[in-house]
Amino acid sequence: MPESIIQIRDLRDSGTGPEKWQQILADLLTDPKELLNFLQLDPAEINLDPQVLASFPLKVARPYLERMEKGNWHDPLLRQVLPLNQELAVTADGSCRDPLGENSSNPLPGLLHKYSGRVLLTVAPHCAIHCRYCFRRHFDYQTNTPSRRSWEKVITYIRENADIKEVIYSGGDPLAASDRQLAWLTGQLDAIPHLQTLRIHTRTPVVIPQRITDNLLAWLTETRLKPVMVLHVNHARELAADVAASISKLATNGVTLLNQSVLLQGVNDNLPSLTALSERLFELNILPYYLHLLDPVAGAMHFDVPEARGIELIRQLRSTLPGYLVPRLVREQAGADSKIPIP
Numbered sequence: 001m002p003e004s005i006i007q008i009r010d011l012r013d014s015g016t017g018p019e020k021w022q023q024i025l026a027d028l029l030t031d032p033k034e035l036l037n038f039l040q041l042d043p044a045e046i047n048l049d050p051q052v053l054a055s056f057p058l059k060v061a062r063p064y065l066e067r068m069e070k071g072n073w074h075d076p077l078l079r080q081v082l083p084l085n086q087e088l089a090v091t092a093d094g095s096c097r098d099p100l101g102e103n104s105s106n107p108l109p110g111l112l113h114k115y116s117g118r119v120l121l122t123v124a125p126h127c128a129i130h131c132r133y134c135f136r137r138h139f140d141y142q143t144n145t146p147s148r149r150s151w152e153k154v155i156t157y158i159r160e161n162a163d164i165k166e167v168i169y170s171g172g173d174p175l176a177a178s179d180r181q182l183a184w185l186t187g188q189l190d191a192i193p194h195l196q197t198l199r200i201h202t203r204t205p206v207v208i209p210q211r212i213t214d215n216l217l218a219w220l221t222e223t224r225l226k227p228v229m230v231l232h233v234n235h236a237r238e239l240a241a242d243v244a245a246s247i248s249k250l251a252t253n254g255v256t257l258l259n260q261s262v263l264l265q266g267v268n269d270n271l272p273s274l275t276a277l278s279e280r281l282f283e284l285n286i287l288p289y290y291l292h293l294l295d296p297v298a299g300a301m302h303f304d305v306p307e308a309r310g311i312e313l314i315r316q317l318r319s320t321l322p323g324y325l326v327p328r329l330v331r332e333q334a335g336a337d338s339k340i341p342i343p
């Protein structure tokens with residue numbers, strides 16, 4: 001991105017006050033009682049131990065809350081954010097705090113270099129939602145929130161490693177960062193000749209569709225880097241009309257759209273849910289890309305679906321949908337040089 005574009009973006013961001021999405025982000029629901037009262041459910045039924053929130057607080061963006069069904073403990077959107085005492089269960093379940101071994105692939109604050117040809121930047125240390133199954137729920141964001149000076153070291157690292165072709169913005173959720181910050185960073189990367197692709201891994205447009213702003217479209221599409229957005233949607237009900245309208249702006253501006261889901265017990269571990277998800281994604285010009293088995297992170301094992309069940313669900317999807325609507329079933333493994341396809 002030429003410097004002039006970045007400057008224009010900075011000017012446009014300044015002095016106009018927070019945008020709508022920033023106001024929503026500053027007003028996340030964090031109180032489980034408020035959540036359950038809104039949904040006409042009795043908080044006494046879960047008798048939540050405060051320790052659950054001490055280790056991973058509740059966070060729900062209000063547009064996402066509006067899509068939940070009242071009176072339904074089994075609502076698939078509620079299940080993804082509902083803190084439960086099961087998170088405290090210490091069992092011999094093979095879970096740990098860093099299931100993907102990311103601490104050993106972290107040469108600089110803000111940069112993870114796990115796979116050949118691409119690096120991942122933890123652009124923002126927070127999210128617009130806390131998904132209870134998140135594999136980064138124990139990630140050390142404190143030491144991975146670089147200052148501007150540290151970002152310059154990250155940029156130097158990328159510049160000096162000519163085999164890196166792709167940069168992935170991750171987090172937290174990268175779209176929790178401001179467009180001014182993202183435009184600056186993108187401008188720096190744009191000037192590195194060996195980079196080809198900019199990939200954004202995000203859930204924010206799903207939970208705050210107002211996040212797809214003109215300012216975002218500008219830095220994402222005015223760069224010479226090929227823009228790819230990998231959304232994180234687990235259930236078709238997450239793709240409401242307001243989300244669809246925002247996604248269509250990305251599609252019409254030439255952003256390649258992919259989706260990755262996590263196979264989650266009680267959320268999407270059945271054929272009708274996965275079929276409806278693939279069909280709804282395709283309706284919005286998003287290709288179903290990966291279906292992940294749960295990463296065994298401590299506190300989330302109540303979402304685990306056995307591998308055999310995942311294989312059977314993919315077999316059933318193949319028999320009912322065209323191949324391009326069947327996501328690849330994968331698991332991540334610490335130290336592996338790519339995701340592991342299953343079977």
Ligand code: SF4
Binds near residue numbers: 129130134135203
């Ligand atoms: S990083 Fe992604 S999966 Fe984890 S809490 Fe944030 S939005 Fe959810």
